[in-house]
Amino acid sequence: MANPYLKQYLMTAGPTPLPPAVSQVMAEPILYHRSPAFIEVYARALGRLKLVFQTQNEVLGFASSGSGAMESAVANLTRPGEPALVASCGKFGERWAELCQAYGAELLHHEAGWGEKVDPADLDRLLGENPGVEVVFTTLAETSTGVVNDVRELTAAAHRHGALIAVDAISGLAAVPIPQDEWGVDVVVSGSQKALMSPPGLGFASPNEAALGRAATAPRRGYYFDWLKTVAGQRKDPPDSPFTPAVSAWMALNVALGMIEEEGLEQVFERHQLLGRAARAAVAALELDRFGPHDDGANVVTAIALPDTVDGSDVPKTMRDRYGVTIAGGQGQLKGKIARIAHCGYFGAFDIVTTISALEMTLRELGADVELGVGVGAAQRVFLDAGVPVAAPA
Amino acid sequence: MANPYLKQYLMTAGPTPLPPAVSQVMAEPILYHRSPAFIEVYARALGRLKLVFQTQNEVLGFASSGSGAMESAVANLTRPGEPALVASCGKFGERWAELCQAYGAELLHHEAGWGEKVDPADLDRLLGENPGVEVVFTTLAETSTGVVNDVRELTAAAHRHGALIAVDAISGLAAVPIPQDEWGVDVVVSGSQKALMSPPGLGFASPNEAALGRAATAPRRGYYFDWLKTVAGQRKDPPDSPFTPAVSAWMALNVALGMIEEEGLEQVFERHQLLGRAARAAVAALELDRFGPHDDGANVVTAIALPDTVDGSDVPKTMRDRYGVTIAGGQGQLKGKIARIAHCGYFGAFDIVTTISALEMTLRELGADVELGVGVGAAQRVFLDAGVPVAAPA
Numbered sequence: 001m002a003n004p005y006l007k008q009y010l011m012t013a014g015p016t017p018l019p020p021a022v023s024q025v026m027a028e029p030i031l032y033h034r035s036p037a038f039i040e041v042y043a044r045a046l047g048r049l050k051l052v053f054q055t056q057n058e059v060l061g062f063a064s065s066g067s068g069a070m071e072s073a074v075a076n077l078t079r080p081g082e083p084a085l086v087a088s089c090g091k092f093g094e095r096w097a098e099l100c101q102a103y104g105a106e107l108l109h110h111e112a113g114w115g116e117k118v119d120p121a122d123l124d125r126l127l128g129e130n131p132g133v134e135v136v137f138t139t140l141a142e143t144s145t146g147v148v149n150d151v152r153e154l155t156a157a158a159h160r161h162g163a164l165i166a167v168d169a170i171s172g173l174a175a176v177p178i179p180q181d182e183w184g185v186d187v188v189v190s191g192s193q194k195a196l197m198s199p200p201g202l203g204f205a206s207p208n209e210a211a212l213g214r215a216a217t218a219p220r221r222g223y224y225f226d227w228l229k230t231v232a233g234q235r236k237d238p239p240d241s242p243f244t245p246a247v248s249a250w251m252a253l254n255v256a257l258g259m260i261e262e263e264g265l266e267q268v269f270e271r272h273q274l275l276g277r278a279a280r281a282a283v284a285a286l287e288l289d290r291f292g293p294h295d296d297g298a299n300v301v302t303a304i305a306l307p308d309t310v311d312g313s314d315v316p317k318t319m320r321d322r323y324g325v326t327i328a329g330g331q332g333q334l335k336g337k338i339a340r341i342a343h344c345g346y347f348g349a350f351d352i353v354t355t356i357s358a359l360e361m362t363l364r365e366l367g368a369d370v371e372l373g374v375g376v377g378a379a380q381r382v383f384l385d386a387g388v389p390v391a392a393p394a
Numbered sequence: 395m396a397n398p399y400l401k402q403y404l405m406t407a408g409p410t411p412l413p414p415a416v417s418q419v420m421a422e423p424i425l426y427h428r429s430p431a432f433i434e435v436y437a438r439a440l441g442r443l444k445l446v447f448q449t450q451n452e453v454l455g456f457a458s459s460g461s462g463a464m465e466s467a468v469a470n471l472t473r474p475g476e477p478a479l480v481a482s483c484g485k486f487g488e489r490w491a492e493l494c495q496a497y498g499a500e501l502l503h504h505e506a507g508w509g510e511k512v513d514p515a516d517l518d519r520l521l522g523e524n525p526g527v528e529v530v531f532t533t534l535a536e537t538s539t540g541v542v543n544d545v546r547e548l549t550a551a552a553h554r555h556g557a558l559i560a561v562d563a564i565s566g567l568a569a570v571p572i573p574q575d576e577w578g579v580d581v582v583v584s585g586s587q588k589a590l591m592s593p594p595g596l597g598f599a600s601p602n603e604a605a606l607g608r609a610a611t612a613p614r615r616g617y618y619f620d621w622l623k624t625v626a627g628q629r630k631d632p633p634d635s636p637f638t639p640a641v642s643a644w645m646a647l648n649v650a651l652g653m654i655e656e657e658g659l660e661q662v663f664e665r666h667q668l669l670g671r672a673a674r675a676a677v678a679a680l681e682l683d684r685f686g687p688h689d690d691g692a693n694v695v696t697a698i699a700l701p702d703t704v705d706g707s708d709v710p711k712t713m714r715d716r717y718g719v720t721i722a723g724g725q726g727q728l729k730g731k732i733a734r735i736a737h738c739g740y741f742g743a744f745d746i747v748t749t750i751s752a753l754e755m756t757l758r759e760l761g762a763d764v765e766l767g768v769g770v771g772a773a774q775r776v777f778l779d780a781g782v783p784v785a786a787p788a
Contacts, residue, residue, distance in 0.1 A: 200640050
């Protein structure tokens with residue numbers, strides 16, 4: 001029997017698909033981490049990270065997942081027995097709370113609810129009620145629900161009360177804007193495997209002087225994730241890493257950052273906006289419910305509340321096993337209830353077309369009342385209305 | 395002018411050169427970490443790690459450098475204010491001491507001296523004098539000096555006093571024997587980028603039940619390096635990782651471990667022994683001094699005490715810049731005093747020939763009295779005396 005579904009499509013919010021040039025550079029012979037050839041890659045990538053973080057701060061790189069970089073923020077900014085405020089709205093926001101507890105901070109946990117945004121007014125009120133809080137942890141794009149928080153306003157609220165703010169932008173960085181220096185965010189945390197179009201294995205944190213100053217007076221910062229160790233190494237000329245860097249991952253990251261630089265960060269944001277708009281138009285045309293707030297800023301992941309008539313866990317499973325299209329379902333309390341279409345990183349128009357197409361076929365197969373092509377058509381219209389660049393990029 | 399030195403040779407003890415099949419698998423499209431295709435790779439690699447660690451314990455994998463895996467041992471086994479004994483003989487042993495201090499343990503630091511072995515009798519005596527010590531940290535192969543410690547006897551000494559022992563085998567694992575279960579080592583720590591012939595970015599720790607039991611009663615274990623989180627994930631069927639695993643690095647590791655399995659662990663050890671013997675014969679023939687104890691177990695790195703007549707820092711620099719052969723010089727207090735020839739991982743006879751040849755040419759160029767070919771000839775004799783396998787491996 002003929003199989004037209006032999007190709008595999010990765011449509012998840014991390015690891016995200018890699019551009020071929022990024023994958024291929026990892027097949028090159030490994031470099032000694034103190035060789036001039038690697039130091040050139042490392043210095044270049046560190047410089048390019050500053051452009052993507054939109055900061056003058058040193059962007060610290062760790063061989064770790066994004067959670068390791070989150071731990072670095074908690075290890076360097078919290079103190080045992082002192083209060084720390086976490087403002088969360090999903091699974092990854094809750095990770096901040098777990099981290100603060102693991103480090104013995106006195107946790108104040110504001111849970112906005114899965115699918116809700118964190119309201120800056122709530123943060124303002126809570127900080128007013130708890131004047132001892134010196135550090136706030138929150139999330140830019142909550143991958144578990146698709147919600148994108150208003151980090152500019154959350155930062156302003158924290159600063160009104162003299163608190164520092166650390167933001168998990170693991171899936172959001174380079175997908176939606178978070179101009180660190182312009183907004184005054186004290187620490188932005190990210191990872192390589194989302195919109196940075198690189199393999200998982202590198203975590204980043206970009207503390208400003210205030211955050212580094214707080215770290216310097218911490219009674220204990222751990223060792224591997226101690227910011228002062230890494231900042232001292234990276235500020236050397238040439239830059240050095242206190243521990244063996246993940247050489248291949250840095251080589252890949254440098255190629256990916258070069259592609260972002262070439263496309264232009266503003267164009268990258270616009271592309272994500274367009275992909276998000278097309279995905280939302282498809283969902284609306286299919287008369288499916290979007291999960292979470294119906295705003296136009298959720299351009300990292302589109303979460304769909306699945307119809308009650310289908311078993312939600314069957315949707316990603318069928319899409320993957322029958323059609324070769326891997327999307328993510330719900331996590332934690334949303335397991336079986338939502339499907340998540342990612343558009344963060346190396347995604348283009350026909351990735352949305354493919355994913356919506358497979359979703360339509362899957363829902364039809366699972367017995368839902370879906371007219372084939374309706375969602376795809378709505379996405380196509382969004383793309384056509386946006387116009388086509390005159391010359392395709394080389 | 396003709397340049398016969400256009401090829402680059404990586405002869406360092408980490409990152410070590412990768413077999414082409416290991417590099418190439420990293421160029422494959424990235425996999426979703428919860429996809430059946432990745433889970434198969436992950437489960438297979440986890441199983442193969444047990445063979446290399448020679449243990450029934452779960453070998454925990456972290457997206458980190460080897461130092462991150464060392465931190466996991468300190469985070470899970472030490473307690474603030476309680477004593478921890480570090481027995482060191484070089485730069486990486488001292489890292490254990492720094493880690494214990496970063497975690498607030500009461501540090502007892504036995505420094506055997508750079509280039510010396512840790513004497514099991516000293517450990518025995520120290521533990522007798524300090525009956526409160528419940529955990530010992532030491533090193534298998536001290537990469538900074540080439541010394542390989544007698545971990546079997548050090549383990550026996552620790553156990554005689556009821557202490558657990560954690561061993562840094564980052565550069566030693568799969569180069570020299572450390573049969574964990576047979577010797578009863580409580581925790582072996584390693585990294586991907588040494589004799590495991592994989593890119594840097596994965597750290598490992600293999601706690602036995604006693605070590606996991608101690609971790610379970612720890613007041614605090616951190617978060618990212620908390621053994622109980624990772625062991626719970628890996629023991630699931632299928633195994634899962636609490637944080638996004640470094641997918642490409644695991645794909646590479648799985649290929650490399652398959653190659654070790656095919657060669658056979660005993661043959662791998664014998665190959666390292668032979669490479670070490672050849673390197674030592676070359677050094678002796680060149681009438682250079684070996685740095686460190688003159689035993690036959692130092693089969694990871696051969697350290698050479700450079701003649702006073704040359705500036706030691708010039709040796710690795712000249713070898714690299716003029717001949718394309720990258721070796722490491724001395725670190726820390728040995729900077730400029732020694733040269734280190736690595737033979738851990740994907741190294742064969744002609745890597746030794748190439749390295750010794752470049753060393754001879756370099757020393758001659760730097761004005762030392764060296765007869766060209768004498769070191770190479772001695773290495774060749776060792777290899778020929780050992781015989782040639784009848785059929786080359788496929």
